[in-house]
Amino acid sequence: MNKNLPLVLLVLAVVWVACTLAPSAASGPFDLAEFGRLPILADGRIKPLDTIARTGLLMLQGRQRVVAPDGRQLTPDAWLLDVFFRPEAADADSVFRIDNSEVLTLFNLTRSDGVGGVRFSFNQLQAGLDELDRQGRLAEPIDNAARTAFQRGVIELREHIGYYDRLKFSLEPPDSADFDADLSDAGRLAAEHAAFTTMDTLSSLRVIPPAAASVNPGDWESVGHSMLSAAAPAEVDPHVRLYALLGHAWRNSQPDVFAATLHGYREELLRRFPAALRRSDAEAFFNRAQPFITSLFLYVTAFLLAVISWLVWPEALGRAAFWLMGLAFAVATAGILDRMWIEGRPPVTNLYSSALFIGWGSVGLCLILEKLHRNAVASAAGSLIGFGTLVIAHHLSLSGDTMEMMRAVLDSNFWLSTHVVTVTTGYASTFLAGFLAIIYLVRGIFTRSLDGRTADALARMVYGIVCFATLFSFVGTMLGGIWADQSWGRFWGWDPKENGALLIVIWNAVILHCRWGGLVRQRGLMALAVFGNVVTAWSWFGTNMLGVGLHSYGFTDAAFNGLVIFVASQLLPIGLAAVPRSKWRSPASAGGAA
């Protein structure tokens, strides 16, 4: 049995991955997935409505799942349809996450009023919105860094309410009982003119495709904008009617009308915008498959298997861990490639994608290391880093669309792909060396499993990875200098992010020189490598928290706390390295004598 175990586990995992890719069974009579695939223009790019629904929900409440007041589970697309066409129903869904208790007092609410103590509905908040707005205006002029938790909470909730309001004004005037009928009534159209003006200014969703054969994405229009130029029913854009008809069908439970309308529209889109449709379909598929979540679970399993393999069944469990990590890596690779294709960009474009790529690079290196050494150490380190970076990526995705457009100064595929990818590989390998070192220290001090052979193999791995990290972090940093010289005339400007990258290079150089100079042996090497994690974490996140320089992207309290906790967690193994070798549970070997 134990011989076939790796194969059995791998087959099970592959079947599970295949299940996540299969189209989900329809949860009701309406073809929601088809609606979610409709392309629109928002935030400067064509994307499916499904992305709007999911990023919107992630931003408002930190998760994609919605539970209606009657206990039904809503898909993100169903929620979005409610927001568009049945706002009175959407207002009852608890989709506003409020973590700060002081903010709740503005609405005379307590934790017990919310779903899970943190999620509240628009209806619950409505009475206090004026006070929220007043508090928001009081907090606005204060520098973000100087705001209290309450003020930040107020600003955030106010933005979320604003976002939700804008969504409601996207397709129909919220006060209209039946917009589909209004469109054929000249009197109603005239009466709603003011509402169209509001919709035009508020909504950022441009759902109406260009009229003629225009392929310029700038010609997509919002419903409000389109309606401003339609004085009579005859002048209404057919696509406005189409969305109104969808709304009518949704409200009145007519799945057949809904499906037929969608079908007709897709035929038109397929004829006129085949490329845009392909991409938005791919993105909707990507959204639903959630390859990074799949990969995250596989990494956890691989990590557990690798650690257990040090205690029992080293051969079988070690191989199973290696294979599962390989599968997780393959899924993550597919996800990254899919993103690259949708965006038409190199893999790293923002902090979110850097997290994906750091994990990917580390795991890739670990697959090679594990192939060479076969002691499940690289599998453990790789799956741990893979898991950690995906968790970080998930938290970064809560701030909105992760495929945002690039600002002009960054809009260069050549430099993005060379500088950013190389420097991110440098980050990844520095982390990897640090995590391998932690495994060395923990296993050596607390278990008897670190025999001389494993210790030496680990020392070689860490040394090799530090060399690799030195090369890549240096090349990446210098390519950044060259990019800066090409774009704004200075090779080096001592910007925080530049300094951060330089710190990684210097620290790796310190490790190498200490080792070459005989200033440290195995134990010291490990302690230095763990500190590399601290330096890299600072460079990756800490520098963005200063709020100065060209690379600052803004940050959250949670990220700051996370950084502090991470640094503390790294200082612990460094302290452990000070325990003399003779006190370790693993016996000292010839190579690790110091």
Added chain:
Amino acid sequence: MTPAIPTAPAKPEPSAAAPRPARRSLLRSLGIGLASLRLTVTLLILSLVMIFTATLDQVHLGVWGVQQKYFHAFFVMAKLPGTDLSLPVFPGGYVLGLALLANLITAHVWRFRLSWKKSGIWLTHFGLILLLIGEGLSGLLQRDGQVRLDVGQTRRYVESFRENELAVSDVTDAAFDQVVAIPVERLLGQATIQHPKLPFTLKPIAYFPNATLHPRSQMTNPPPAVATMGDGTDLIAESAPITYKPDESNWPTAYVELTGPEGTLGIWLVSAILEEPQGFIYQGRTWQLALRARRDYVPFTLTLGKFTHDIYPGTDIPKNFASTIQLHGDDGRIDRSVLISMNNPLRTGGYAFYQAGYANNDRTSVLEAVRNPSWLIPYWSCALIVLGLVLQFGLSLSGFFRKRAAAVRSVPSSP
């Protein structure tokens, strides 16, 4: 089989080898000290601490302030609390850079032998030496400024970002102006300034590196005006602290007294805040006074033909800025149209012009101009270092695989 692991240093440090202190000359011990890896590691760690502290300090001082305080300084100075006494508290960029340079060079002279195995290290370190020298040269030689152009406007000078000058211009002749530019640093002293091209002398009465101007009419109990002539007779200059914030500017301001052979001509208030030069007539010639950003004249003219500013549809995220510039050389040899856009600068006459920004509802294009004769050095040094690192690590990697192959051959049953 357990392969021998080179965890011990491949080559022991000279200081660790059996020393013979009695016969060691001073030069020799100095050499050993300077060449030691301990010193390298110490210097690297000191640089690490300095860079980290400087990064944190950017929140208060801004990028430029930090460069002056940490990187382009021999020592980081700090005020003794409660006094005005500045003391060096940490080595600055110059000291650390020079020490690293000395350490590297001595190490190579003292310790390293030319060998194929060491070629990677040689190349890397040589590139590093070049990089340090290049950064030092950039600090000394680089000048940067900007050119602001409205559509249709022509400029033949670069305005400095931070340096200012007091321009005294004779504009009587319609065909040309004759300008005497006085660096504002000369206004710091109280010494009278005399120039052969000027029929009067200038005496600085007061100089403020940064100031605000208040109209006397809007002040309650205004103090008497210092200026007796020009636009400043109804203004009071108030000194302001120097700002380092990236989105704020310093406004140097001064009172200067002009004196001819027959006596004083009056006191003028000059300030970078006042956009228009102040004119006056003396001995039948028309003169203008202006305190302005220092101008470096270039041997060509730049004319802005068109400026475009694209955004992503439905957002205000900038997608691209581009300026179409007509470039005309004074020698008549250059006359062409160039497009300057993001990541696509124009290099000419020792200058590089970058698209930096825009103003005035997209009617004004702002170009950044940088002159750095040593700009190519980092490119060369990076190429050398990369080559060196690849060689070095490639050699150790191939060594590792050779050993591993040998180990696998000798123990075929090993997993």
